[in-house]
Amino acid sequence: MKIRLSSPLTKDSIVDGEGLRAVVWTQGCPHNCPSCHNPQTHSFTAGELVDIKDLKKEIDTLTDHDGLTLSGGEPMEQVEACLEIAKYCQSKNLNVWCYTGYRFEELMMRSKTEPLIIELLQNIDRLIDGRFLIALKSFEVPFRGSKNQRIIDVKASLELGRVVEDDKYLPKAPVREEKIYI
Ligand code: SF4
Numbered sequence: 001m002k003i004r005l006s007s008p009l010t011k012d013s014i015v016d017g018e019g020l021r022a023v024v025w026t027q028g029c030p031h032n033c034p035s036c037h038n039p040q041t042h043s044f045t046a047g048e049l050v051d052i053k054d055l056k057k058e059i060d061t062l063t064d065h066d067g068l069t070l071s072g073g074e075p076m077e078q079v080e081a082c083l084e085i086a087k088y089c090q091s092k093n094l095n096v097w098c099y100t101g102y103r104f105e106e107l108m109m110r111s112k113t114e115p116l117i118i119e120l121l122q123n124i125d126r127l128i129d130g131r132f133l134i135a136l137k138s139f140e141v142p143f144r145g146s147k148n149q150r151i152i153d154v155k156a157s158l159e160l161g162r163v164v165e166d167d168k169y170l171p172k173a174p175v176r177e178e179k180i181y182i
Helices: 052-060 079-091 104-110 116-122 154-160
Strands: 002-005 010-013 021-025 048-051 067-071 095-099 126-129 150-153
Touching: 002 021, 002 052, 002 079, 021 052, 048 052, 052 079, 067 079, 079 095, 079 116, 104 116, 104 126, 116 154, 150 154
Parallel strands: 021 067, 067 095, 095 126
Antiparallel strands: 002 048, 010 021, 126 150
């Protein structure tokens, strides 16, 4: 099986999810978010087709890594190949994060006709969902580009049948200013 990638595997990243991670850059994205920082990944014919077997060999060389991130491009446009990679990572105790321009709810709708999406989600630990919205661009939301994007605990969400965000990354309640009278 092959996967279309925009760049070779990034082996050491600390900005694409928690801890030390490798990143798979899928090629092809249908969302066209204005001001996308990776416009070269939109075409579904650019990039390079890479054999999953070769990618697995590269994953085998990872040491001290916490996990692997599926990014893009749009990983949910190459579900079967991403599932193969995600399963392989789980078998090697590498946690899996995935970026997608789809909302979790959209993926659940799609899964009615594409059941592999559920299988892929079952092998993802954290899903960062939603399109990049320039109006909500923020440097204050870790691992995300805009405030609408959520870091979703996928296993809890599938279990409970509703979106469960990772509370570690939820916005903190505003600090109340208290007047001190002396
Ligand atoms: S989903 Fe990501 S890669 Fe696709 S257009 Fe939006 S920001 Fe760019």
